[in-house]
Amino acid sequence: MEGIDNKTKFLNDIAKSLGRDRKTVNDLPNRSYSLPPKKQYENDHEKYQQLFKTFKKTLIDLDGQVIEIQKEADLQFQLSKQINDHNVKQVVMWDDPRFHQVGLVNIFNQQDVSVVTWTGNNSDHKLTMLAEQSQIGITWADGAFAETGTLLLQNGGGKGRLVSLLPKVHLVFIEINQLESSWTDAMQHMKTFRNRKQWPSCTNFISGPSTSADIQLETMKGVHGPSEFVVMVLNLK
Amino acid sequence: MMSNMKSEFQNRIEKGLNNQYSRQVMSGVQDHLKVLRHSSFNELGHLEDWRKRARDIRNHTINYLDAYLEQFADNVVASGGKIYFANDKNEANHYIEELAKSRNVKTAVKSKSMVTEEIELNKKLEKLNIDVYETDLGEFIIQLAEDRPSHIIGPALHKSKEQVADIFSKLADRQLEADTKKLAYFAREYLRDKFFQADMGITGCNFGVAESGSIVLVSNEGNARLVTSLPKIHVVVMGMERLVPTWEELEVFLTLLPRSATGTKTVSYITAINGPKQLEDLDGPEELHVVVIDNGRSNLLGNKYQEALNCIRCGNCSNVCPVYRHMGGHAYGGVYNGPIGAVISPLMDGFEQWGELPFASSICGACTDACPVKIPLHEYLVELRSDYVEKHNSPWTEKMASRLFGLATSSPSVYRLGQKIVKGIASSQNDDFVSKGMGPLKLWTDYKDLPSSNKVSFRDWWQSEKEGDD
Numbered sequence: 001m002e003g004i005d006n007k008t009k010f011l012n013d014i015a016k017s018l019g020r021d022r023k024t025v026n027d028l029p030n031r032s033y034s035l036p037p038k039k040q041y042e043n044d045h046e047k048y049q050q051l052f053k054t055f056k057k058t059l060i061d062l063d064g065q066v067i068e069i070q071k072e073a074d075l076q077f078q079l080s081k082q083i084n085d086h087n088v089k090q091v092v093m094w095d096d097p098r099f100h101q102v103g104l105v106n107i108f109n110q111q112d113v114s115v116v117t118w119t120g121n122n123s124d125h126k127l128t129m130l131a132e133q134s135q136i137g138i139t140w141a142d143g144a145f146a147e148t149g150t151l152l153l154q155n156g157g158g159k160g161r162l163v164s165l166l167p168k169v170h171l172v173f174i175e176i177n178q179l180e181s182s183w184t185d186a187m188q189h190m191k192t193f194r195n196r197k198q199w200p201s202c203t204n205f206i207s208g209p210s211t212s213a214d215i216q217l218e219t220m221k222g223v224h225g226p227s228e229f230v231v232m233v234l235n236l237k
Numbered sequence: 238m239m240s241n242m243k244s245e246f247q248n249r250i251e252k253g254l255n256n257q258y259s260r261q262v263m264s265g266v267q268d269h270l271k272v273l274r275h276s277s278f279n280e281l282g283h284l285e286d287w288r289k290r291a292r293d294i295r296n297h298t299i300n301y302l303d304a305y306l307e308q309f310a311d312n313v314v315a316s317g318g319k320i321y322f323a324n325d326k327n328e329a330n331h332y333i334e335e336l337a338k339s340r341n342v343k344t345a346v347k348s349k350s351m352v353t354e355e356i357e358l359n360k361k362l363e364k365l366n367i368d369v370y371e372t373d374l375g376e377f378i379i380q381l382a383e384d385r386p387s388h389i390i391g392p393a394l395h396k397s398k399e400q401v402a403d404i405f406s407k408l409a410d411r412q413l414e415a416d417t418k419k420l421a422y423f424a425r426e427y428l429r430d431k432f433f434q435a436d437m438g439i440t441g442c443n444f445g446v447a448e449s450g451s452i453v454l455v456s457n458e459g460n461a462r463l464v465t466s467l468p469k470i471h472v473v474v475m476g477m478e479r480l481v482p483t484w485e486e487l488e489v490f491l492t493l494l495p496r497s498a499t500g501t502k503t504v505s506y507i508t509a510i511n512g513p514k515q516l517e518d519l520d521g522p523e524e525l526h527v528v529v530i531d532n533g534r535s536n537l538l539g540n541k542y543q544e545a546l547n548c549i550r551c552g553n554c555s556n557v558c559p560v561y562r563h564m565g566g567h568a569y570g571g572v573y574n575g576p577i578g579a580v581i582s583p584l585m586d587g588f589e590q591w592g593e594l595p596f597a598s599s600i601c602g603a604c605t606d607a608c609p610v611k612i613p614l615h616e617y618l619v620e621l622r623s624d625y626v627e628k629h630n631s632p633w634t635e636k637m638a639s640r641l642f643g644l645a646t647s648s649p650s651v652y653r654l655g656q657k658i659v660k661g662i663a664s665s666q667n668d669d670f671v672s673k674g675m676g677p678l679k680l681w682t683d684y685k686d687l688p689s690s691n692k693v694s695f696r697d698w699w700q701s702e703k704e705g706d707d
Binding site for chain 2: 006007010011012013014015017018019022023024025027028031033034058062118119120121122127128147148149150155156157158160161162165183184186187190191193194197199200201202203204205206207208209210211212213214215216217218220222223224225226
């Protein structure tokens with residue numbers, strides 16, 4: 001196959017070292033590994049309340065922030081707080097119609113904050129530099145997993161990878177019913193691409209701000225990526 | 238001639254033992270991580286089940302490594318990437334050097350990668366006048382100090398913040414305060430420009446997923462994400478054993494790696510890369526090159542040491558090792574330190590240079606108990622000692638000792654004389670332990686105390702008992 005060098009000899013040598021002829025994945029025995037049983041819930045309400053509680057505690061322990069939004073006024077208040085706290089002049093966000101639907105863009109416009117949408121052309125790196133200049137990068141998670149406080153971001157097209165990376169604050173939205181429990185669920189998301197045989201060029205599982213403890217084990221935030229990781233969980237009544 | 242000559246390894250050990258700061262830090266790191274690890278594993282529960290599952294998956298993957306590597310390679314190419322199989326470090330470096338020359342690369346940024354340390358890639362690229370920047374904070378410190386990593390996870394933990402401030406001050410051309418946050422901020426600002434300038438990004442690979450051809454990177458700082466997002470070319474250098482068959486199996490390692498490495502439930506970023514950017518993408522590299530490297534790993538295939546290839550590079554064996562605690566990571570001398578380094582360095586790179594490493598262990602088994610994939614590390618260390626003595630020149634002292642023992646036990650009168658001499662050498666000390674032995678005892682007592690011999694030997698006791706009976 002084009003793009004592969006030295007493959008045949010390299011793999012033949014491995015088979016020889018293993019003391020047998022070459023095998024392909026079709027020749028392999030079936031594998032079965034058991035995983036711990038999943039927690040069962042009485043009903044959806046109990047499930048999401050429990051998951052939210054676990055998610056919030058876990059992510060706060062990992063130095064993230066979790067804010068529940070129950071009504072539009074909460075969103076207005078919390079965004080204003082972010083704008084004031086971080087002296088925000090410009091935000092960059094994924095090209096996702098849901099941000100308009102929840103009124104996010106309007107709120108920023110009302111407060112004289114420029115909104116850059118990750119769309120169009122970036123061949124001259126103009127979008128990249130606009131993202132670098134923005135104080136907040138805003139995304140909408142493709143999944144959220146309570147046990148590890150993890151948000152899944154599948155990047156591609158209008159869902160740029162740099163939006164969640166260059167600004168000092170990464171603000172990510174999820175709806176409460178997107179919450180699931182564990183890595184087992186996260187892996188199911190990845191499996192959905194198996195049948196399509198097309199995987200996103202970049203997938204990120206994010207569980208907190210950029211962190212380092214490389215100097216004397218003292219924890220520091222924002223050494224390369226965002227120093228603040230804020231999750232707004234939409235639970236609109 | 239030989240008696241006064243210490244090996245390079247012994248010199249490194251001595252240096253490590255005399256470095257009070259480093260010893261204090263390493264003890265602190267081990268104790269700190271122990272508490273965190275205990276808590277995160279307790280919360281997880283069923284630890285033994287997780288470890289067994291991890292071992293089974295790794296055993297299966299390595300047993301069919303050719304099949305999974307082929308699947309992985311096909312999927313990398315299907316995603317638009319290129320893959321190159323390198324038998325050794327020369328082939329790997331040559332591929333990357335040629336790539337850099339053909340693309341006229343001037344600046345390269347790297348995220349933390351043990352395998353690029355192993356092949357000494359930086360030196361090769363620097364010879365081509367390419368500016369290479371390590372961007373992991375710890376690795377950046379090490380690079381500027383022209384030092385070597387002392388720990389798999391925390392490469393610069395042996396440096397104090399005052400030392401880091403001095404190192405960064407030289408670069409800044411002004412005196413920086415020894416304040417961790419300010420130092421980290423300086424590194425962020427300095428390296429930010431380099432990320433934007435760089436034409437090539439270089440990473441290792443924590444796990445390759447065979448079913449999708451994904452490169453999975455586990456990190457906390459976000460530099461690996463910048464390295465894989467901003468430059469036009471992304472080069473991945475990976476050991477050939479880094480694979481898992483599918484995403485379901487990856488879950489087990491995403492669960493165990495952070496807990497074993499840093500005692501945390503997870504890390505800030507787990508990033509999976511599939512090929513270069515796609516047509517509709519507005520960021521990401523235009524080219525992805527994956528270099529899969531053997532470089533001595535196949536020496537472990539198909540024999541009793543194969544399970545050492547199961548290692549997921551968490552560094553936990555170092556975190557529990559009493560020998561590492563005292564002599565530190567640098568004493569091992571190679572890229573991979575701690576018990577796993579003492580096992581794989583001689584196997585991958587030869588006994589001539591690394592044959593003494595397996596002797597730097599108390600064989601207490603703490604490493605084996607701590608390994609998340611259940612590599613029988615301390616058993617391997619014993620086996621390697623035996624292999625070393627059998628196949629290679631054992632130290633002259635050992636040969637001399639065994640020759641003397643043969644001679645001494647050949648006749649009762651010589652044995653009696655020998656006992657008196659040994660007692661004489663050790664009798665000048667008053668304690669129950671001999672701290673400063675002479676002659677052949679010195680080699681032992683340089684590093685640990687020797688229990689004093691009983692005042693009455695078994696032979697003398699037996700004789701007196703017999704006389705009493707009469």
